[in-house]
Amino acid sequence: MSGIVTFFRRNAVAYMFLTPWLLGFIILTLYPMIYSLGLSFTDYDFTQPDATQFIGLGNYVKMFGSAFGLSEFTASTGEVIRVDPYYMKSLSVTFTYVFVSVPLKMIFALAVAMLMNQKLRGVPFYRAVYYIPTLLGGSIAIAVLWRKLFEKDGLVNGFLAVLGFVDLPGWITNPNYALGTLILLTVWQFGSSMIIFLAGLKQIPQEYYDAASVDGANKVRQFFAITIPLLSPVILFNLIIQIISAFQAFTQAYIIGGGKGGVLNSTLFYTLHMYIQGWTYHEMGYASAMAWVLLLIIGGFTLLVFRSSSWWVSYGVGE
Amino acid sequence: MKNGTFVRHAMTHIFIIALGLFMIYPVAWMIVSSFKPNNLIFSDPGLIPQTVTFENYVTGWKGYAGTSFGTFFTNSLLMCAVAIVGNLISCSMAAYAFARLKFAGKGFWFAVMMATLMLPGHVTLVPRYIMFNTFGWVGTYLPILVPKFLATDAFFVFLLVQFMRSLPKEIEEAAIIDGCSKVGVFLRVIIPLASPALVTTALFTFLWTWDDFFNHLLYLTRPDTYTVSRALRTFVGDAGAVSNWGGALAMSTLSIVPAFILFFSLQKYFVQGITTTGLKG
Numbered sequence: 001m002s003g004i005v006t007f008f009r010r011n012a013v014a015y016m017f018l019t020p021w022l023l024g025f026i027i028l029t030l031y032p033m034i035y036s037l038g039l040s041f042t043d044y045d046f047t048q049p050d051a052t053q054f055i056g057l058g059n060y061v062k063m064f065g066s067a068f069g070l071s072e073f074t075a076s077t078g079e080v081i082r083v084d085p086y087y088m089k090s091l092s093v094t095f096t097y098v099f100v101s102v103p104l105k106m107i108f109a110l111a112v113a114m115l116m117n118q119k120l121r122g123v124p125f126y127r128a129v130y131y132i133p134t135l136l137g138g139s140i141a142i143a144v145l146w147r148k149l150f151e152k153d154g155l156v157n158g159f160l161a162v163l164g165f166v167d168l169p170g171w172i173t174n175p176n177y178a179l180g181t182l183i184l185l186t187v188w189q190f191g192s193s194m195i196i197f198l199a200g201l202k203q204i205p206q207e208y209y210d211a212a213s214v215d216g217a218n219k220v221r222q223f224f225a226i227t228i229p230l231l232s233p234v235i236l237f238n239l240i241i242q243i244i245s246a247f248q249a250f251t252q253a254y255i256i257g258g259g260k261g262g263v264l265n266s267t268l269f270y271t272l273h274m275y276i277q278g279w280t281y282h283e284m285g286y287a288s289a290m291a292w293v294l295l296l297i298i299g300g301f302t303l304l305v306f307r308s309s310s311w312w313v314s315y316g317v318g319e
Numbered sequence: 320m321k322n323g324t325f326v327r328h329a330m331t332h333i334f335i336i337a338l339g340l341f342m343i344y345p346v347a348w349m350i351v352s353s354f355k356p357n358n359l360i361f362s363d364p365g366l367i368p369q370t371v372t373f374e375n376y377v378t379g380w381k382g383y384a385g386t387s388f389g390t391f392f393t394n395s396l397l398m399c400a401v402a403i404v405g406n407l408i409s410c411s412m413a414a415y416a417f418a419r420l421k422f423a424g425k426g427f428w429f430a431v432m433m434a435t436l437m438l439p440g441h442v443t444l445v446p447r448y449i450m451f452n453t454f455g456w457v458g459t460y461l462p463i464l465v466p467k468f469l470a471t472d473a474f475f476v477f478l479l480v481q482f483m484r485s486l487p488k489e490i491e492e493a494a495i496i497d498g499c500s501k502v503g504v505f506l507r508v509i510i511p512l513a514s515p516a517l518v519t520t521a522l523f524t525f526l527w528t529w530d531d532f533f534n535h536l537l538y539l540t541r542p543d544t545y546t547v548s549r550a551l552r553t554f555v556g557d558a559g560a561v562s563n564w565g566g567a568l569a570m571s572t573l574s575i576v577p578a579f580i581l582f583f584s585l586q587k588y589f590v591q592g593i594t595t596t597g598l599k600g
Contacts, residue, residue, distance in 0.1 A: 007423065013501045014422035021413035021432070021476065024469025029435055032446035039445060046449070115335060120328060128586060129339045135582050136346060138530045140551040141571030145349045148361075148564070155348065158364045188342065192593045199594040240437075248439050251532045255552065271441060279537065284445045291441040298439050 036288040043079075044285035046278075052285070053077045059289035063087045084286075089265050090273035093179060097269065098246040101186040106238060109193035114227070116194075117201040127195065134191030142185075143255035147172055150181045172256055175266035182267055185252055193238045200234035201227070232313040240305055247298050250275070270294055346575075353572040357565035376573075379566030383554060384542040388570055391550040395529055398460055398546060402528040403521045405467030406475055410520060411513065413470045414479030415505050419491065436473045448537060458540040463531075467524070475520045481595055482516035483509060519592040522585055526578055547574045 015022070040059055044052045058075040065073060065083030072082045112130060116123050136142050149155045152170030160168055171177045204227065212222045228235075253262075253269040260276070261268025274294070278287030344366075352360045353375050355368045363369070380388045416422070417429050451462040470476055486509070494508050510517070535549040545553070551574060555567055582589060 011422040014416045014420040014425075017412045017416035017420065017505070018422075018428065019412075020409035020468060021470035022428075024409070024466060024471045025431065025435065028447060028466055028469060028471055029438070029443055032443035032450070035446035035449075036442055036444075112335075112338070115331060118328070118331060120331060120335075122332075124586070126335050126339060127590075128583070129343060131582075131589070132343050132346060135526075135578055136575050139571075139575060139578070140530075140532055140548040141349070141574045142346075144551065144555050144567060144571055145345060149345060149348075153361065155345075155361070155364050158361075195590055195593045199590075244437060244439070248441065254532070254536075255555075274441065275533075278445055278448075284449070288445045291439075291444060295439055295442045298437075302437060 036291060039285050040289035040292050042285040043075075043077075043081075043283075044288075046282035046284045053079070055079070055081075055285075059286045060293075062286060063289065063293065084277075086261070086265055086268060086273060087290075090261070090268045090270050093261075093266070093268050094247060094249075094270040096179060097183060097186075097249065098243060101183045102239070102242045102246050104183070104187045105190045105242060106193060106235070108187060109190040109238070110197050110231075110235075112190070113194045113197035113201055116198060127198065130194060131191035134189040137185070137189035138251065140251070140255060143252045146181070146185050146252070147256050173263055175262070175264040178256070178262045178266040182252055182256060185256075186246070186249070193242065196234060196238055197231070200231050204230045229314045232309075233315060236305070236309050236313050240302055243301055243305065244298055247294065247301075349568055350572050353565065353569040355565070357563065360564055360568065375563075375565035375569035378563055379554075379569040381566075382550065386542045386545070386550075388547070388550065388573070390543060391545050391547045392573075394544060395546040395548070398463065399525045399528045401460075401464050402467045403524045405464060406470075406472055406520055406524045407517055409468050409470035410472065410475040411479055411510065411517065412505075413476045414483055415509055417476070418480045418483035419504075419509065420501065432473055432476055436477060444537075451538070457538055458544070459538070460544070462538045463528075463534050472524070472527075475524070478519060478592060478595060479513060479516050482513055486512050515588065515591065518585065519588045522581055522588055523592055525581065529577060 041054060041056060042052050043055050043058065055075040055077055058073075058081055061070070061073055062081055062084050064087070065071075066085055066088050070083050072080055075081050116126055120126075133142075150171035151157075152168070152173065154171075156171065157168040169177060171181045208226050208230075209222055212226060217225065248271055249269055250271040253267050253272050254275075256262065257267045257272070261272060270290070271294070274287050274290045277283045277290065347366055348364070351366050351368055352363075354371045354373070355363065355375075356370055356372050357375065359369070382388045382391065413432070417425070417432070447462070448457070451457055454461075456462050456465075490508055490512070491504050494504050499507065529546075530548060532548045532552065535546050536552075539545055539549050542550070542553070547570075551567070551570060554570065
């Protein structure tokens with residue numbers, strides 16, 4: 001008995017401080033996660049929850065069925081379910097978006113950070129200016145602006161026309177370019193990666209570069225032999241943050257596609273498709289299954305990047 | 320300074336400025352265009368308006384569905400204020416426990432907290448919605464604000480833990496010798512010393528809540544409860560076929576003013592927040 005009392009006395013204050021977070025974790029994270037995993041095996045419809053049936057892996061077949069040439073299948077309940085014809089499209093749109101926008105964004109961020117990492121006056125001011133797109137980029141205002149800029153008779157085409165280009169497309173209404181404009185919008189917001197790179201670059205001692213110059217290494221060689229290895233932990237950090245957030249992109253695609261996936265679903269992001277399934281069609285069992293697959297995809301990629309880091313990230317010099 | 324270095328620096332400055340201008344051009348164009356007459360907005364790509372008018376602000380401010388942007392701005396500001404209070408209280412409490420107290424299960428719970436940092440929010444979305452709907456909270460601000468009082472933004476817990484860990488142990492020990500309780504240490508010693516990190520927390524809470532769209536889309540159902548971001552979206556409409564683009568640009572410009580003011584007055588807190596935890600702007 002006294003053991004419990006001592007345990008309680010020792011830990012009570014700490015757990016009191018932890019209570020809000022603990023409650024939040026249990027009620028708003030742990031329980032919903034288990035709940036959504038359960039829902040993902042049902043045909044839960046938000047408008048008629050009482051008719052919910054357990055359909056096993058039905059939702060998962062519905063997702064990936066089209067990749068195997070299925071158009072419909074019979075669930076364990078005997079109900080015939082149509083496979084989702086747009087799921088694979090949303091997956092490919094999202095993968096394209098992630099694999100193009102993340103590397104581009106990182107390259108720009110690093111290039112600009114290196115440019116600013118010289119003994120220049122006014123770097124804090126420049127840093128602020130380059131951060132502005134990131135500061136505002138997540139807002140609806142910018143998404144609205146972007147849609148307007150890239151319209152057929154928008155500002156971008158106005159400029160290109162002045163430069164002599166003819167037969168310009170509507171960048172958002174043409175399915176070949178719509179995703180590209182969204183990628184551009186994302187890359188434009190390289191500000192926070194840049195600030196992280198800049199902080200990392202400042203940690204690299206100038207002596208390394210001086211010594212390399214004396215040894216006759218040119219700038220390119222210095223970049224690959226000094227900058228990249230010494231910056232690799234920061235690159236890893238940026239890469240993981242950017243991958244995780246890019247897979248979850250929603251708002252800009254929602255605004256630019258007008259609440260849908262754009263022309264021919266060219267900007268049907270994963271999360272947008274999930275929102276449409278769950279909240280427009282009330283297929284919340286299916287949306288839950290989609291969320292779990294997204295979790296596995298993001299978890300898988302994060303793990304992959306972490307694992308790969310052992311051969312490209314170096315901590316410290318001289319190993 | 321050597322002549323060569325001077326030329327090279329000058330070139331770098333010119334390049335950085337040119338690229339910077341190119342980058343902020345869209346934003347600058349939006350701000351300038353909001354002062355142009357409606358019919359001139361898209362025919363004039365320049366940054367210097369021929370005629371300056373405030374008409375767009377007058378027509379835009381009227382809003383829609385009988386609700387003016389005055390209401391939307393008030394809603395957004397109040398929501399942000401409550402969100403900030405919630406995050407400051409709950410995140411600093413959790414951070415204090417993780418950073419400065421010893422307790423059974425600390426390592427485990429800290430690992431759990433770090434894991435939630437990377438957890439995509441979508442996986443909890445549907446059950447949360449169903450739960451909040453059962454409580455009758457859909458259509459109110461509660462689904463957005465209650466989680467702030469339960470420290471669900473793990474980013475801020477992490478940021479504050481990092482900061483609190485760096486504070487010297489001696490001050491805390493001195494306070495305890497003087498008869499201060501753990502709660503007293505938290506309120507009188509840790510909180511004042513952690514104020515830079517608390518400012519960063521408040522700042523990013525404001526920006527994220529102000530700019531958040533997804534939660535506002537899910538939970539705010541009546542126009543008179545709309546926030547600025549939710550209202551702007553409806554103002555522009557699904558097809559983007561608004562006639563009053565001037566009004567849309569004017570209200571868009573107004574909607575980014577708070578972010579601008581905060582950024583330029585509190586820049587160092589931004590940099591600190593971004594570099595310690597990789598917070599997205």
